[in-house]
Structure formats: C-alpha cells, structure tokens
Amino acid sequence: MKTAIVGGGAAGFFAAINLKEMCPEMQVTIFEKSKKVLAKVEVSGGGRCNCTNSFEAVTDLSQVYPRGHRLLKRLFKTFDYRDAYAWFESHGVRLVTQEDHCVFPMSQDSHTIINLFLAEAKRHGIEIRTQCKIESLDELKDYDFKVITTGGGTASMAGVPTIEAVPSLFTFSIEDEALRALMGTVVEDATASIPGTKFKSCGPLLITHWGMSGPAILKLSSHAARELHEQNYQMPLAVNWTSLKEPEIQQELHEIIIRHPQKQIATIRPFGLPSRLWDYLVAKTLGERAQNRWQNLNQKELNRLTNALCNDQYQIAGRAAFKDEFVTCGGIDLSGINPNTLEAKTLPQLYFAGEVLDIDGITGGFNFQAAWTTAYVVSMAITQQVRCSQSPSEG
Numbered sequence: 001m002k003t004a005i006v007g008g009g010a011a012g013f014f015a016a017i018n019l020k021e022m023c024p025e026m027q028v029t030i031f032e033k034s035k036k037v038l039a040k041v042e043v044s045g046g047g048r049c050n051c052t053n054s055f056e057a058v059t060d061l062s063q064v065y066p067r068g069h070r071l072l073k074r075l076f077k078t079f080d081y082r083d084a085y086a087w088f089e090s091h092g093v094r095l096v097t098q099e100d101h102c103v104f105p106m107s108q109d110s111h112t113i114i115n116l117f118l119a120e121a122k123r124h125g126i127e128i129r130t131q132c133k134i135e136s137l138d139e140l141k142d143y144d145f146k147v148i149t150t151g152g153g154t155a156s157m158a159g160v161p162t163i164e165a166v167p168s169l170f171t172f173s174i175e176d177e178a179l180r181a182l183m184g185t186v187v188e189d190a191t192a193s194i195p196g197t198k199f200k201s202c203g204p205l206l207i208t209h210w211g212m213s214g215p216a217i218l219k220l221s222s223h224a225a226r227e228l229h230e231q232n233y234q235m236p237l238a239v240n241w242t243s244l245k246e247p248e249i250q251q252e253l254h255e256i257i258i259r260h261p262q263k264q265i266a267t268i269r270p271f272g273l274p275s276r277l278w279d280y281l282v283a284k285t286l287g288e289r290a291q292n293r294w295q296n297l298n299q300k301e302l303n304r305l306t307n308a309l310c311n312d313q314y315q316i317a318g319r320a321a322f323k324d325e326f327v328t329c330g331g332i333d334l335s336g337i338n339p340n341t342l343e344a345k346t347l348p349q350l351y352f353a354g355e356v357l358d359i360d361g362i363t364g365g366f367n368f369q370a371a372w373t374t375a376y377v378v379s380m381a382i383t384q385q386v387r388c389s390q391s392p393s394e395g
Helices: 010-022 039-047 069-075 081-090 111-123 215-223 225-230 246-259 275-291 299-310 366-390
Strands: 002-006 027-031 095-097 102-105 127-129 145-148 162-167 170-173 186-193 200-207 211-213 236-240 312-315 319-321 328-332 350-352
Touching: 002 010, 010 027, 010 111, 010 366, 039 111, 069 366, 081 095, 081 102, 081 366, 145 366, 162 225, 170 215, 186 215, 200 215, 211 215, 215 225, 246 299, 275 299, 299 312, 350 366
Parallel strands: 002 027, 002 145, 027 127, 145 350
Antiparallel strands: 095 102, 162 328, 170 211, 170 319, 186 200, 186 236, 200 211, 236 312
16 A cells, blocks of 8 residues: 655654554655755744644634634644644654743754654655646656645645635735834734724734734734735734723823823833834824923824824734744635545545644644644544554444
8 A cells, every 4th residue: 555645844744653553564755846945844933843832821712723713623622732742752852842832842942843754754665756846736646645744825636626825924014114113022912903994813912024923913914814815914003002992091000190290201111112112102193292301192092193193004014924834824725625534525535634724823833733633643544544444344
C-alpha cells in the first residue's frame, strides 16, 4: 500500500509520521515543490515555532478560528491541543507554555521541531522528494491514498469544491503621518473594531511606521478577512485606546479635573497611556487649546477627548504582510469533505489536511494546532481503511 502526501510542510510531515506509526507497512512519499521542506515552520513565531496553545483563555473555538471552528470542535475529540503537547513531549521535544498561553519548544528554536520531523521521517523510511510539483492527481495514479497538504491558496484539485483563498492575518496600512510618527508605541489593552460590523478585537496594539499591528489588529484582520478583501482593504477602523466604556472614561477625566485643576492637560496621562500617544490624541482633539489646564476644559472639549479615547477613527488604506507568517482563509470547501475523516466526498481515498482546508486561526499557535489535528485525523482514517480492507469479510 502506498500513500502520496503532497506538501512538505507541518501538516504533511505530521500526517506522514503518524501514518507510519499507525500503519508501518505503508509506503509514504512526501512531494514538495520547492527546494526546502518545512520552510514555514522555520520562520514561525520569530524562528521559535509557536507550535500550539494551552487554550486556557478560549471559551469557544470561534474566538480563535474565524473559519472551521465547528469542524475542529468535532476533530478535537480525536486529537486536540493536549494530545499535540503530549505527542511532542513523547517524541523528545520539551515544551513550555508562556503567560500568554502560547506553547513553544523549550529550546526556543524552530529547528527543534524541524529536526524531529526529519529524524522521524528518516527512521520510518519516508521518502521526501523536493522540487517535485504535483499539478494533477493523474500524476499520483500509482498511489492507493493521496493526501493534499499544500497550504493556503493552492486548492485546485478537480471535482472538489473550493473557496477563493484570501489573506487572513495581516497588519493595517494607515496614511496618517502624525500617527505613524509614533512608531514603536504599544498600548497593552486596546480594542480595535470595524464600524458598522460585528468585528471587534482586544489586546496589545502596536503603532508602526506603516500603520497598526499587534495582536488586536492581527485578530481583527483574521475575523474580518473576507469582508476586508471584498472592500479592497479600504474600510474604516475604530480604536478604543483604553478598552473601557465611555462613561468610565469620562468619570476618570472628571476626577483628574478635580484632583489636578492647575496642571496642563498634556502632563497628566490617564489610563497609563504612553506619553507620545497621549500628546498625539490631545493635539488631534484640542488643537491650540492642548496647552490649557485641566480646569479650563469645557464640556464640548471633554466630550471630544473622551471620544478620542474610546472611539478614535481611522481609515484602513491597505494591508501589510505580517512578516512572521502568512495565513489564508479559503481553500477546500468543508462541505465537500467527510467531517470525520477529511476524505473528499466525490473522490474516494483523497484526503486533505492543514491550511489547504478552509480552516484558519488567529495568531498564537492555533494554525499549527489545526495542522496537527487534521493531519492526525487523516492518518487515522487511512489506517482504518487499510485495516478494514485487510480484515476477512464476514459471511
């Protein structure tokens, strides 16, 4: 029995290794179109490989998987983040969980994962063929099983319904020179949203020389990926720099007026905001009156300042790539595959795993976890097919 795995990335290697562990007699070949396998694993997490997440802060999978959360909820019953953690540790890779719930190799080096995969592939006799692009299933007619793990934007197998792949994890370009002059400024607890939609995201926000980045922006881009694409990445953006409600912000400003009436507005920073950001917001809101004392603020100015803190408006002028990883939404339409085995409904013994599926997560190890889960499920499904074909028929 022979299995072809198209794609030498995270899902491809995980499927290959687990298939050989479950079904040692299977001949497994990995086909990779480029010179190098596991390239995305190498650069992920800044070269440290954020390989999964503890999921401690996740109450519903839809929070971290904008697309595919229902399918993953089902598949997690077979292989979830706890199983992935145990798998890596049992294969000699010690892991560590950070305060933000992200899980990394204790070595803080992605090559620990890469070396494990390459060593296991060699130990199991898995053939790896690089610079070998598979363009049609006809090229794999000699294989009993085919597994497509080619990543985002590459789902083009005949007879299997697909959804257009578009970027889903990126930063925002904002053409505001005064804002971009604050590059390097981080607000630890901001809320970014797209007015007129349900899309909202909280977390650290980083101002960059091109606009905005950080987890709050990346999560927002992920959830709103398709809508942003449809609008050519030209949409309004609202930022609450405090993540507090308007009455709470106004109350705090009133208390500052009472406590520090003679102080200049710029010298008292509420909510622990970075000084450069506060100066920017005050100048943007009050103009020449930014040099006034707190006691001279009139109600109209107080309202404007409150609004700048809780509903600061910008215009997204495009997307900028997130340098550490490139994730897409879209790919194989989940309605076209068996939700228990990830086998194509129209083409028996053709399976899909990883980002080629219309499953994508926010940053934080969630995309790798989807790769491990889907790859494991495929390995198990193929093994079960082999075992069923080998068992004597009843009768």
